[in-house]
Amino acid sequence: MKPYHDAHVHLQSFPEAMLPEVMARARAAGVVRFGCCGTSPADWDRVIAIASSEPGVEPSCGLHPWHSADPAVPEDWLERLEALLAAHPGLGVGEIGLDALRPDLQAQMRAFAAQLALAARGNRGVVLHCVRAHGEMAAALRPVAKSLPSILLHAASCSPEIWREYERLGACVSLGPAVLNPRATRVRELARIVPEDRLLFETDSPDMAVNGCAVSALGGRNAPENLPRIIAEVRRLRNPES
Numbered sequence: 088m089k090p091y092h093d094a095h096v097h098l099q100s101f102p103e104a105m106l107p108e109v110m111a112r113a114r115a116a117g118v119v120r121f122g123c124c125g126t127s128p129a130d131w132d133r134v135i136a137i138a139s140s141e142p143g144v145e146p147s148c149g150l151h152p153w154h155s156a157d158p159a160v161p162e163d164w165l166e167r168l169e170a171l172l173a174a175h176p177g178l179g180v181g182e183i184g185l186d187a188l189r190p191d192l193q194a195q196m197r198a199f200a201a202q203l204a205l206a207a208r209g210n211r212g213v214v215l216h217c218v219r220a221h222g223e224m225a226a227a228l229r230p231v232a233k234s235l236p237s238i239l240l241h242a243a244s245c246s247p248e249i250w251r252e253y254e255r256l257g258a259c260v261s262l263g264p265a266v267l268n269p270r271a272t273r274v275r276e277l278a279r280i281v282p283e284d285r286l287l288f289e290t291d292s293p294d295m296a297v298n299g300c301a302v303s304a305l306g307g308r309n310a311p312e313n314l315p316r317i318i319a320e321v322r323r324l325r326n327p328e329s
């Protein structure tokens with residue numbers, strides 16, 4: 088069986104008691120590498136703990152755009168993130184980004200720029216979330232892209248033209264359960280055009296149930312064990328003859 092890499096997952100968001108089963112079922116399905124992303128100071132420690140106890144888990148921590156105006160986030164979150172990065176040399180920066188469907192894009196842009204700068208200074212890869220703010224995101228990336236060892240645009244959904252811009256910036260994309268949705272035309276188009284060396288796959292589990300597609304496992308949750316189905320669908324879209 089080919090070893091699979093779930094490039095974007097939130098293992099810390101599974102109930103703790105369920106995680107051993109989640110990991111066992113993932114490995115039984117061939118998934119052996121996991122890019123595990125924290126989203127706020129509330130889950131960073133758990134991400135680090137999982138990465139230190141589970142083989143193959145590559146951690147990133149960051150303030151997700153959904154939390155950038157969250158009053159529950161401590162004011163000194165950026166200093167905390169900087170300290171965490173200093174303490175963990177292998178730690179990436181993510182999940183960070185911009186989401187124009189959520190309030191306060193200005194606050195999101197400030198948090199995003201600060202974290203990009205931190206990643207560039209610390210020579211860390213970034214994992215990006217972007218919804219309908221690709222112009223702003225590309226503009227923020229342009230000055231720092233060369234200082235970032237890796238850029239992963241997760242759950243990518245953008246036009247081919249916007250993808251070319253990310254491609255020039257050296258970004259990779261990861262495609263998730265949305266490719267299983269026949270109506271997700273942009274994602275399915277990306278699946279066809281992104282070069283092999285820029286293409287990764289993800290479940291974004293336990294989130295990301297897709298309308299009309301049974302990607303759920305483990306009591307109705309999405310889980311890394313679904314990754315082979317996503318990869319198979321992308322392969323089918325890229326090679327319709329085979």
Ligand SMILES: [Zn+2]
Pocket residue numbers: 095096097124182291
């Ligand atoms: Zn995510």
